Amino acid sequence: MSERALAAPESRYRAAHSQGAALRDRGEEATRGAGRIERPEEGERVRQPDPFLHVSSLSADQGPPNRARGGERRGRDGWRARHVHQGVPALGARTMTLDDENEQIRQRREKLEALRRRGIDPFGGRYPVTHWARGLADRLGNAVDEELKGFGAVSLAGRLVALRHHGKTCFAHLMDQTGRIQLYARADALGDEYARFVDLDTGDFIGVTGEMFRTRTGELTVAVKAFTFLAKSLRPLPEKWHGLKDVETRYRQRYVDLVVNTETRAIFQLRARLIGGIRKFLDARGFLEVETPMMQPIPGGAIARPFKTHHNALDMELYLRIAPELYLKRLVVGGLERVYEINRNFRNEGVSTQHNPEFTTLEFYQAYADYTDLMELTEALFTELAQSLLGTHALQWGEHAISLTPPWRRLGFFEGISQALGMTVTPATDAAAVARAAAGKGLTPHGGAPWELWKDVFETLVEPTLVQPTFVIDFPIELSPLAKRKRDNAALVDRFELFVGRRELANAYSELNDPIDQLARFREQAQLLERGDEEAHWLDEDYVRALEQGMPPAAGEGIGIDRLLMLFANQPSIREVILFPLLRPEGGRAPDEGGTER
RNA sequence: GAGCCGUUAGCUCAGACGGUUAGAGCACCUGACUUUUAAUCAGGGGGUCCCGGGUUCGAGUCCCGGACGGCUCACCA
Numbered sequence: 001m002s003e004r005a006l007a008a009p010e011s012r013y014r015a016a017h018s019q020g021a022a023l024r025d026r027g028e029e030a031t032r033g034a035g036r037i038e039r040p041e042e043g044e045r046v047r048q049p050d051p052f053l054h055v056s057s058l059s060a061d062q063g064p065p066n067r068a069r070g071g072e073r074r075g076r077d078g079w080r081a082r083h084v085h086q087g088v089p090a091l092g093a094r095t096m097t098l099d100d101e102n103e104q105i106r107q108r109r110e111k112l113e114a115l116r117r118r119g120i121d122p123f124g125g126r127y128p129v130t131h132w133a134r135g136l137a138d139r140l141g142n143a144v145d146e147e148l149k150g151f152g153a154v155s156l157a158g159r160l161v162a163l164r165h166h167g168k169t170c171f172a173h174l175m176d177q178t179g180r181i182q183l184y185a186r187a188d189a190l191g192d193e194y195a196r197f198v199d200l201d202t203g204d205f206i207g208v209t210g211e212m213f214r215t216r217t218g219e220l221t222v223a224v225k226a227f228t229f230l231a232k233s234l235r236p237l238p239e240k241w242h243g244l245k246d247v248e249t250r251y252r253q254r255y256v257d258l259v260v261n262t263e264t265r266a267i268f269q270l271r272a273r274l275i276g277g278i279r280k281f282l283d284a285r286g287f288l289e290v291e292t293p294m295m296q297p298i299p300g301g302a303i304a305r306p307f308k309t310h311h312n313a314l315d316m317e318l319y320l321r322i323a324p325e326l327y328l329k330r331l332v333v334g335g336l337e338r339v340y341e342i343n344r345n346f347r348n349e350g351v352s353t354q355h356n357p358e359f360t361t362l363e364f365y366q367a368y369a370d371y372t373d374l375m376e377l378t379e380a381l382f383t384e385l386a387q388s389l390l391g392t393h394a395l396q397w398g399e400h401a402i403s404l405t406p407p408w409r410r411l412g413f414f415e416g417i418s419q420a421l422g423m424t425v426t427p428a429t430d431a432a433a434v435a436r437a438a439a440g441k442g443l444t445p446h447g448g449a450p451w452e453l454w455k456d457v458f459e460t461l462v463e464p465t466l467v468q469p470t471f472v473i474d475f476p477i478e479l480s481p482l483a484k485r486k487r488d489n490a491a492l493v494d495r496f497e498l499f500v501g502r503r504e505l506a507n508a509y510s511e512l513n514d515p516i517d518q519l520a521r522f523r524e525q526a527q528l529l530e531r532g533d534e535e536a537h538w539l540d541e542d543y544v545r546a547l548e549q550g551m552p553p554a555a556g557e558g559i560g561i562d563r564l565l566m567l568f569a570n571q572p573s574i575r576e577v578i579l580f581p582l583l584r585p586e587g588g589r590a591p592d593e594g595g596t597e598r
Numbered sequence: 599g600a601g602c603c604g605u606u607a608g609c610u611c612a613g614a615c616g617g618u619u620a621g622a623g624c625a626c627c628u629g630a631c632u633u634u635u636a637a638u639c640a641g642g643g644g645g646u647c648c649c650g651g652g653u654u655c656g657a658g659u660c661c662c663g664g665a666c667g668g669c670u671c672a673c674c675a
Contacts, residue, residue, distance in 0.1 A: 102607080102608060102626095102644075103607095103608085103626065103627080103643070103644050104608055104625075104626055104627095104644090105608080107626070107627075162635075162636095164634055164635060164637055165631090165634095165637095166631065166632070166633080166634050166635095166637070166638090167630080167631040167632050168631085168632050169631090169632045169633075169634080170632095170634090171633080171634045171635065171637085173635085182634090182635075184633070184634085186632060186633095187632075188632075201626090202625085213633090214633095215633045215634075215635085216633045216634085217633075217634075217635070219633090219634090219635075221633085235608075236608045236609080236625060236626075237608085237609080237625085238608075238609040238610080238624095238625090239608085239609035239610055239623085239624050239625060240609090240624065240625075240636065241609095241610080241623085241624060241636050242609070242610040242611085242623090242624075243609080243610080244609070244610090245609085245610070246605095246609085246610090246667090247667070247668065248605090248666070248667045248668080249609095249667095251667090260609095302675085303674090304673095304674070304675085305673090305674095345675085347674070347675075349673055349674055349675090350599080350672075350673050350674070352670095352671095352672095352673090352674085353668095353669080353670095354674080354675075355673085355674060355675070359675070361675080503675085504674095504675060505675090506675095507675080535673095535674095558675085560675055562675090563675070573668095583666085583667080584665085584666065584667085585666090586665095586666070
């Protein structure tokens with residue numbers, strides 16, 4: 001992640017905080033305390049961003065591929081088909097072997113048993129928290145000693161992430177969702193309990209109460225007066241200095257990654273703020289957020305291969321949606337003139353640094369608008385998000401400096417091709433001539449229809465040049481079965497794709513609302529389907545019926561949220577911005593797993 | 599799906615040409631240390647070298663097969 005994104009000015013986090021993109025899971029007491037200056041005696045909780053967001057512990061690049069998959073070994077026989085439903089073995093009902101013995105785990109188990117023998121519950125319960133780490137740092141970061149003395153007792157809960165024994169004292173760092181704070185325990189202050197404190201391991205959850213002071217070296221610290229066991233950690237945390245680097249372990253055990261890698265937390269905090277910012281932007285413009293089916297009998301709205309599933313009680317085939325488009329437009333027919341949905345799509349295709357089988361998109365529709373309106377809306381959305389989240393319109397994307405300041409370049413699809421080939425190309429240009437020119441540029445056109453060649457040329461010769469934000473506009477109709485034809489050129493449609501950093505981030509068009517034209521285009525696609533083109537659109541009769549009911553002119557757009565976040569967080573891999581990216585199971589395929597569905 | 603690279607202690611990493619008992623730092627354990635902070639000092643324990651075959655007197659190292667991951671390509675957003 002870039003310095004910009006992580007070590008951003010304070011204002012960025014304050015802005016996000018004021019939008020309420022903070023902690024929501026600590027109950028209403030936490031919510032009640034928002035926005036007020038906390039007084040310890042009021043027992044309020046503070047909601048503040050992680051102060052360590054400013055201190056990136058990972059280098060900006062992920063470095064060369066790492067070896068050391070490092071995670072615990074899992075026995076291959078750890079797989080079980082746990083349930084059998086109607087004779088079909090459940091897939092992926094995996095049981096990890098949790099018996100891997102290593103010295104540190106054994107020691108921790110022994111400590112746990114020792115606690116139980118003393119009548120102490122190692123896995124505690126409710127703990128009333130009065131403060132969070134970041135709140136104390138903000139409130140008392142510059143406080144003088146007298147102020148600290150008068151501040152009173154504080155109670156915090158969290159995970160111990162560092163322990164430094166020092167004679168009859170012990171320093172520790174406690175991490176909660178907002179950041180970390182130092183603890184100082186003394187034998188003379190804790191009495192018998194000091195022996196329990198010394199026995200704590202990094203990774204354990206405890207609750208502490210005590211008073212604030214500042215150490216000789218100036219660090220704000222809680223002098224522990226009492227502490228409570230909240231959860232014993234049986235597994236050691238990764239190394240404190242190098243942390244957890246192994247990419248595979250970071251994805252598989254994201255819980256560990258989140259504990260030890262500040263940057264990972266920052267990415268997902270940014271993700272939440274990004275999505276929150278989008279909602280705020282659209283809500284302010286009268287858009288209504290909706291949710292449409294993820295399981296669809298006819299997967300439509302995009303060109304992609306779907307996942308197939310089955311509903312038992314209804315005994316029907318269903319598909320995970322590849323796009324919400326056709327349902328959202330049904331809502332436009334129903335009079336919801338401005339709608340949007342932020343949700344998952346599923347495509348049964350390759351996995352790469354750019355593609356995860358499930359990915360999140362924003363899709364929105366605006367009646368009485370066309371694609372030119374959406375270009376302006378998109379510019380406004382991106383710049384507003386960048387400004388509020390990152391505090392700038394200037395993004396660092398790998399080696400490239402990208403400026404989001406509008407207006408963005410608009411490049412006609414055929415204009416791009418013409419420039420790339422050094423000849424004027426239009427939909428009417430002789431295909432053989434285009435093929436020759438393409439071959440002259442090192443392209444080997446693999447035959448087919450003219451539009452396939454145009455697409456090839458564009459993707460190979462034009463897209464790689466689109467680093468700065470560029471709207472590619474006016475696509476050939478063959479590539480856009482759901483878009484409205486241009487009034488002055490029936491071979492083209494009112495459509496744009498937004499490219500930033502060579503990647504397509506958005507796709508939008510003026511929606512086809514002529515049911516007769518739509519039906520004709522569906523039928524063309526249906527013929528492709530029959531010829532074995534798995535990616536052709538299916539004929540959705542109800543959708544045509546909806547158009548027959550009358551859909552106002554509208555423009556719609558889809559924006560890839562994961563890719564947008566990659567851009568904002570300067571992350572080269574989509575897996576870095578998805579909490580749990582799809583990976584093959586550890587240890588390979590289950591022996592009793594049936595054939596895969598396609 | 600193809601190519602290249604990788605997998606060694608809990609974590610991060612070394613391991614020349616195939617040759618004693620596979621190493622380091624952190625983590626862990628024992629001891630010392632009552633304001634440390636990558637605490638320090640002294641001592642110690644910890645390994646299915648990803649899995650399975652093969653070659654060899656001898657394999658972490660070479661060969662073959664497999665698993666998983668990373669990158670690139672293909673498909674795609």
